[in-house]
Amino acid sequence: MIPFTYQRTADLQSAIAALAADPEAACIAGGTELLNWMKDGIAAPHRLIDINALPLAHIEADSRGLRLGALARMSDVAAHPGVRRAYPAIAEALELSASPQLRNMASMGGNLMQRTRCPYFRAETELSCNKRRPGTGCAARAGENRGHAIFGWSDACVATHPSDVAVALAALEATVHVLGPRGERAIPVVDFYRLPDERPEQDTVLAHDELITAIDVPASPLTGRSHYLKVRERSSYEFALVSAAVALAMDGKHIQQARIALGGVAPRPWRLTAAEGALIGAPLERDALRRAVESAFGAARPLVHNGFKVELARRTVVRALEHAGGRP
Amino acid sequence: MTPSLTNEVTGDAASAAPPALAPVTLRINGAVHQLTIDPRATLLDTLRERLGLTGAKKGCDRGECGACTVHVNGRRINACMTLAVMQEGQEITTIEGLALGEAVHAVQAAFIEHDAFQCGYCTPGQIMSAVACIREGHAGSVAEIREWMSGNLCRCSAYPNIVAAVHAAAQRL
Numbered sequence: 001m002i003p004f005t006y007q008r009t010a011d012l013q014s015a016i017a018a019l020a021a022d023p024e025a026a027c028i029a030g031g032t033e034l035l036n037w038m039k040d041g042i043a044a045p046h047r048l049i050d051i052n053a054l055p056l057a058h059i060e061a062d063s064r065g066l067r068l069g070a071l072a073r074m075s076d077v078a079a080h081p082g083v084r085r086a087y088p089a090i091a092e093a094l095e096l097s098a099s100p101q102l103r104n105m106a107s108m109g110g111n112l113m114q115r116t117r118c119p120y121f122r123a124e125t126e127l128s129c130n131k132r133r134p135g136t137g138c139a140a141r142a143g144e145n146r147g148h149a150i151f152g153w154s155d156a157c158v159a160t161h162p163s164d165v166a167v168a169l170a171a172l173e174a175t176v177h178v179l180g181p182r183g184e185r186a187i188p189v190v191d192f193y194r195l196p197d198e199r200p201e202q203d204t205v206l207a208h209d210e211l212i213t214a215i216d217v218p219a220s221p222l223t224g225r226s227h228y229l230k231v232r233e234r235s236s237y238e239f240a241l242v243s244a245a246v247a248l249a250m251d252g253k254h255i256q257q258a259r260i261a262l263g264g265v266a267p268r269p270w271r272l273t274a275a276e277g278a279l280i281g282a283p284l285e286r287d288a289l290r291r292a293v294e295s296a297f298g299a300a301r302p303l304v305h306n307g308f309k310v311e312l313a314r315r316t317v318v319r320a321l322e323h324a325g326g327r328p
Numbered sequence: 329m330t331p332s333l334t335n336e337v338t339g340d341a342a343s344a345a346p347p348a349l350a351p352v353t354l355r356i357n358g359a360v361h362q363l364t365i366d367p368r369a370t371l372l373d374t375l376r377e378r379l380g381l382t383g384a385k386k387g388c389d390r391g392e393c394g395a396c397t398v399h400v401n402g403r404r405i406n407a408c409m410t411l412a413v414m415q416e417g418q419e420i421t422t423i424e425g426l427a428l429g430e431a432v433h434a435v436q437a438a439f440i441e442h443d444a445f446q447c448g449y450c451t452p453g454q455i456m457s458a459v460a461c462i463r464e465g466h467a468g469s470v471a472e473i474r475e476w477m478s479g480n481l482c483r484c485s486a487y488p489n490i491v492a493a494v495h496a497a498a499q500r501l
Contacts (some may be wrong), residue, residue, distance in 0.1 A: 003347035006367035006413050032391050032409045035370070039389065048367070050414055075403075099479020100466070101457065102391055104403045105410065236478035 001038045004046050010053035012179065012213070018049050020181050020209035027051045027211060029071055029107040032098075033114050040124060042115075042132055056109075056213055061086060066217040070109030074165070075100065077108060087217060088327070089226035089245045093168035096230045099237050109212035112166055112176065112192065115203060116159035116267075117239050118148065130156045131200040138200075146305040147241065150313070152266040157200030158303055161193060161268050162239050168228050170261035170269030171245035174217040180210035189215070190261075193268030203267075222247035222259055227324035230263070231316050240264035242313045244320040255279045255325070260296075262313055272296040272317065284325040289318045352413050356381065357425025363412075371415050372396045372407035375422060383423035383452040387481070394480035397453040397460075398422045404460035406479075423452035426459065435459050438497035439490075446484035454480045458494045467498035 009015045019025050026045035028034050029052060037043035056069035061082025068077055077083055078094035097103065097111075120127045120139040128137035140148055140158050148158040169189045176192045178185050192204050206212070217223065226247035232238040243263035249256040258279040260272040275296035282288045293314055300310045350367045353360060356379065365374060372389075375381040375398070387395035389408045396407040399421040426433045435458050438444070445451045457480045461467050466476035473494045474487075482490060 001368050004367065005348070006350055006411070008416075028411075028414070030409075031411065031414065032406070035409055035411070036390050048411075052414065099391075099394065099406075100461070100464075100476055101394060101397055101404050101406045101479045102409070105405050236475050 002044050002046070004048050006048050006050065008050040008053060010055075012054055012056070012211070015049055015051050015054060016180060016209060016211055018047070019211065022047050023208060025049055029110045030073070030102075030105040032102050032106045033110060037115070040122065041126070042122070051211070058214075059083070063219060065219040066090070066223075068108050068215045068217075070212040070214055071107045074098070074103040074106050074108065074111060078103065085224070086219075087168075087172065087223050087226065089168040089171060089223075089228040089247065089324075090165060090217070093164040093228040093230075093243075093245065096228065097164045108165070108215055111163055112189070112212060112215070113204070113206075114161070114163050117162045118159040119144070121159060131159060131196070131203075134199075134201045141303075144305060145303040147264075148303055148306055149267060150265045150300045150302045150306060150309050151262075151270050152195045152268065153301070153303075154196045154198070154200070156198055157196035157267070159196070159200070159267060160264055161203075161266070162264075163269075164228065164230060164240060164243060164263060166193075167243055167261045167263035167269040168226070168245040169215060169217065170271060171247050171259045172217050172220070172223055172226060173259065174215055176212055177214040177216065178206055178210045179213050180207055184213075185210070186216075190269055190271055196267055200267075220247075221249045222257060225250065225324050225327045226259075227320050227327070229316055229320040229323065231312060242309055242316050244313070244316045245269075246317065246320040246324045248321065248324045250284070250325060253284055255282050255284065255321075258321070260293075260317055260321075262317070265300075265309055265313055274298075275317070279321070284322065286318060286322065289321050290314070293317050293321075350413050352416050354379075354412065354415060354420060355417065356420045357422060365412055367411060367413050369412050370408050371398070371410045371412045371420070374412035375407060381422050381424050384456075385449055385452060387450070387453075392481070393450070393453075394457060395450050395453040397456040397480065399456060399460060402460075402463070404457050421456075423456055426455065433459065434500050435462070435494070435497045438493040438500070442489045442493035442496060444486055444489040444493035445482075446486050450480060450482045450484075454482065454490055458490075458497065461494065462498045462501050467494055470495060473498075 024046035056071040058069040060067045084091045128139040230243040247259040262270040278292035385395035387393035391409040
């Protein structure tokens with residue numbers, strides 16, 4: 001780890017000014033991602049701005065929706081009674097993430113800023129990875145790509161985004177609020193992430209001098225009947241192979257409205273809008289759900305080793321819909 | 329006007345010069361330590377290398393194994409995943425601060441009783457994690473304990489005994 005300047009600030013404008021003044025600066029909150037990048041040489045900021053004292057740790061749930069400060073910790077959001085009651089997919093996604101220790105540390109903003117778990121990206125001895133070092137190629141494209149994307153990838157990068165809660169937030173149509181020297185922006189969580197195209201090194205649309213301040217989830221009739229289902233190779237403390245966040249509005253036994261986002265399959269939470277449309281009016285029965293979901297996978301482009309993800313994702317969505325629809 | 333930044337510690341990042349040291353006050357197991365440290369030092373390395381508190385163990389140094397688990401303001405965290413300078417003024421408890429005098433903590437007693445270790449390397453982290461797990465109310469059943477203790481790996485795979493120890497301690501506390 002190269003030496004760096006460490007500073008703390010309790011003032012949001014100062015934090016942004018410090019970022020804007022130094023292209024080699026980085027903000028640190030929980031530290032559970034950034035410190036690993038620094039230990040592994042993936043990031044080497046010359047200046048660390050400790051933002052933990054900024055007043056951004058609020059968790060507010062009321063009739064307008066849910067507002068999460070960027071510094072709210074994953075464990076606190078997951079344990080919040082208002083979140084558990086009215087936004088169960090968010091609480092579930094958080095509690096299926098990482099470990100209790102990491103959830104006590106990691107912030108919501110930092111969670112969104114996670115980078116891929118692609119082993120080529122994270123390799124201790126550097127391998128070809130355009131995301132890590134632009135222009136070096138993508139070792140995963142023709143390498144071991146069992147855990148990689150089936151949607152949204154490019155020849156430059158086939159990585160997936162690892163966040164669980166981002167998938168739940170995408171299904172619940174959350175907005176990421178960012179602040180920078182040019183003012184505030186509100187960005188739908190799906191659009192917060194870039195597809196890799198020719199610039200996989202740029203994961204998000206966040207500019208260097210911008211900071212996530214909050215995440216807003218609008219109140220809707222769907223949030224209460226939401227569910228996050230995570231499929232992984234260990235029963236705990238593992239990233240998703242495939243996951244699905246769904247939210248439903250029901251009219252008796254029929255679906256009135258549906259929202260679906262997939263995790264583990266794309267460089268960002270992947271909304272299945274085609275399936276959402278096809279589910280309107282569908283009964284909560286496996287065959288009908290399966291037929292409605294089927295269509296949305298026409299665009300899937302599996303790699304050499306991850307063809308199984310297409311069928312796994314279909315079944316994950318169907319199971320998640322069954323569970324959510326069965327909620328009182 | 330923007331208020332000025334506080335507590336800036338400047339090092340010359342561009343050169344190979346030794347890093348600028350940073351002052352930090354750490355409150356550990358009830359004692360106050362005023363240190364001058366390399367800002368790159370993790371809390372774990374500071375505990376072990378500077379303060380001789382070698383109970384918290386360095387397994388992966390990547391937040392994956394839980395051997396370094398300590399409490400900050402009563403919450404369990406991975407000491408390898410935070411810088412010591414970030415813990416200024418926080419109340420830190422390590423395994424060394426758990427026992428009350430000569431009397432072992434109920435979780436420590438349960439680990440002995442249930443032989444919840446083989447090599448013992450993960451044990452301090454397991455015990456610190458278990459104390460917090462019970463306090464959080466996440467030790468109500470074997471299944472719940474397995475899930476909420478999953479951030480602590482045991483390469484000897486003493487899990488059945490660890491779970492039994494946590495379960496027994498949870499009944500007593």
